Structures are given as C-alpha cells and as structure tokens.
Amino acid sequence: MFTLLxxxxxxxxxxxxxxxxxxxxxxxxxxxAHDTVTTSDVEDFLDHADAVDVHTLAREGxxxxxxxxxxxxxxxxxxxxxxxxxxxxxxxxxxxxxxDEPGLxxxxxxxxxxxxxxRGARHVNRx
Numbered sequence: 001m002f003t004l005l006x007x008x009x010x011x012x013x014x015x016x017x018x019x020x021x022x023x024x025x026x027x028x029x030x031x032x033a034h035d036t037v038t039t040s041d042v043e044d045f046l047d048h049a050d051a052v053d054v055h056t057l058a059r060e061g062x063x064x065x066x067x068x069x070x071x072x073x074x075x076x077x078x079x080x081x082x083x084x085x086x087x088x089x090x091x092x093x094x095x096x097x098x099x100d101e102p103g104l105x106x107x108x109x110x111x112x113x114x115x116x117x118x119r120g121a122r123h124v125n126r127x
Contacts, residue, residue: 037062037066041062041066045062045065045066048069048073049065049069053065053069053072056068
C-alpha cells in the first residue's frame with residue numbers, strides 16, 4: 001500500500017516540479033539576455049577603442065569596457081578632430097596591382113641568425 005501511494009505522489013509531483021524549474025530558468029534566462037552585448041555594440045567598440053579600452057575589455061569584460069568607452073566619449077569635447085576615424089590607414093591597404101607596390105604586402109625575407117642552442121663541434125670531423 002505504501003509503494004502505491006508513493007508512486008502516485010511521484011507521478012503527481014515530478015511534472016509540477018519540472019514545470020516550476022523550467023519557469024524559473026526561463027525567468028533567469030530573460031534577465032541574463034537583457035544585459036547581453038549586441039554586434040553593433042562590438043562594432044562600435046572596435047571602431048573607437050583605444051589601448052586603455054582594450055585593457056579594460058581584457059580585465060573586466062565587454063559591458064564594462066563599453067560603459068567606460070561611452071563615458072570617455074561623453075567627456076571628450078566634440079570638435080573637428082573627433083569627427084572621423086582616428087586611426088591612420090595601414091601601409092598595406094594599397095589597391096591590388098598598384099604601380100607603387102605590386103602584389104600582396106610581404107615581409108622582406110632575411111636569413112635568421114645561428115641557433116644559440118646549437119653548439120657546433122670544436123674541430124672538424126674528417127671521416
């Protein structure tokens with residue numbers, strides 16, 4: 001008799017408990033989704049970030065780095081120097097096949113120095 005009563009109790013309570021847990025996790029997920037960072041926020045950060053902002057990103061995370069960047073931009077006076085992008089165009093951003101530098105940007109190849117961990121023989125081995 002006891003096992004029949006316990007089995008009906010399990011049948012009645014487990015689905016109800018599962019539904020309560022699902023509702024609680026859904027509410028937790030909606031709270032967490034509210035504080036997420038969008039792709040436009042990341043693009044904005046990458047367009048305007050300085051070294052200090054990247055350090056803040058690595059140390060504290062993206063939401064704090066975005067907040068710090070927006071606070072710093074709000075304190076900066078709006079002038080002609082802050083209107084456009086503040087970074088210079090990279091040297092390798094030349095049209096392909098330009099007469100100045102044909103081809104892709106490559107490093108000038110140089111021979112490496114001798115490996116300091118390799119020790120050569122002191123005398124010649126004449127075999």
